Amino acid sequence: MDHEADAHRTDLMTxxxxxxxEQTKHPESRGDFTILLNHIVLGCKxxxxxxxxxxxxxxxxxxxxxxxxxxxxxxxxxxxxxxxxKALISSGRTCIxxxxxxxxAIFVDQSKRGRYIVVFDPLDGSSNIDxxxxxxTIFGIYLVKDKDNPMIDDVLQPGRNLLAAGYCxxxxxxxxxxxxxxxxxxxxxxxxLGEFILTHPxxxxxxxxxxxxxxxxxxxxxxxxxxxxxxxxKFPADGSPPRSLRYxxxxxxxxxxxxxxxxxxxxxxxxxxxxxxxxxxxxxxxEQAGGQAFxxxxxxxxxxxGKIHERSPVFLGSYDDVEEIKALxxxxx
Numbered sequence: 001m002d003h004e005a006d007a008h009r010t011d012l013m014t015x016x017x018x019x020x021x022e023q024t025k026h027p028e029s030r031g032d033f034t035i036l037l038n039h040i041v042l043g044c045k046x047x048x049x050x051x052x053x054x055x056x057x058x059x060x061x062x063x064x065x066x067x068x069x070x071x072x073x074x075x076x077x078x079x080x081x082x083x084x085x086k087a088l089i090s091s092g093r094t095c096i097x098x099x100x101x102x103x104x105a106i107f108v109d110q111s112k113r114g115r116y117i118v119v120f121d122p123l124d125g126s127s128n129i130d131x132x133x134x135x136x137t138i139f140g141i142y143l144v145k146d147k148d149n150p151m152i153d154d155v156l157q158p159g160r161n162l163l164a165a166g167y168c169x170x171x172x173x174x175x176x177x178x179x180x181x182x183x184x185x186x187x188x189x190x191x192x193l194g195e196f197i198l199t200h201p202x203x204x205x206x207x208x209x210x211x212x213x214x215x216x217x218x219x220x221x222x223x224x225x226x227x228x229x230x231x232x233x234k235f236p237a238d239g240s241p242p243r244s245l246r247y248x249x250x251x252x253x254x255x256x257x258x259x260x261x262x263x264x265x266x267x268x269x270x271x272x273x274x275x276x277x278x279x280x281x282x283x284x285x286x287e288q289a290g291g292q293a294f295x296x297x298x299x300x301x302x303x304x305x306g307k308i309h310e311r312s313p314v315f316l317g318s319y320d321d322v323e324e325i326k327a328l329x330x331x332x333x
Contacts, residue, residue, distance in 0.1 A: 125250025134171030136252030159280030159301035209262025221270035264317035
């Protein structure tokens, strides 16, 4: 990469420009979707700013409450949730919001109601906040059937119905990865401009990787196919080198690495598995990048949730790596 040339580029593809370019491919578009995405981007910038000065602003530590998953809420969790709820409602384009931090879905007042449903985790990996590890926001967007009469059943759609999905990672840089159904693109926040600039166009996950990512502390709760797969990663029978284990404990960071470098991210079935609302956006991104996402029984995006915050295991990553674990589940059945 020619860094000197990059430093003098004047024709920058911002995320706003990218989304507007996508909008021109749909002549029937009225711009509502673009406005909604712009409000999500604004929320990401706000949270990024809050994360970067959390220690100075006394936003670290516990808020004294727990979320719907029984996890202790951090002060920054609560703030991030408020930021996104207000950003999404003020867009005037949403009708139902489902947040990881709220037990019940939020139905937007009719005067500010639009036709989109947004599911989101305002701050994934919040247990890592105090030690400076990368954390992030995950979101997915659906279309409501009838915006004048939104119902909770409108949220209970399979992941394949997503219109768009993405995440924003707050780490050494602030990176927003987005798919609107035609590939995956990554944008990095240029703080001097206050704009997300396209830095990772058309991301494609390698067909096979050398990394596996799983919390081995839960190994005693795994089923047989997962145990066999991890054993195979560590002690390959074919004489190939063992795979490297990389686990951060923040789904955004682990999936981001998997997207760029390949490999597989495993969240096996146990007492504490991911909720489908947030399995879906990551599975959508992985498929859009040429990978796969599997639950142990079926394609992840074909799941139909029975309630909000329903839980599901997930295995996602490079196409061939997911094929391996699918074969082990097929053999066990």
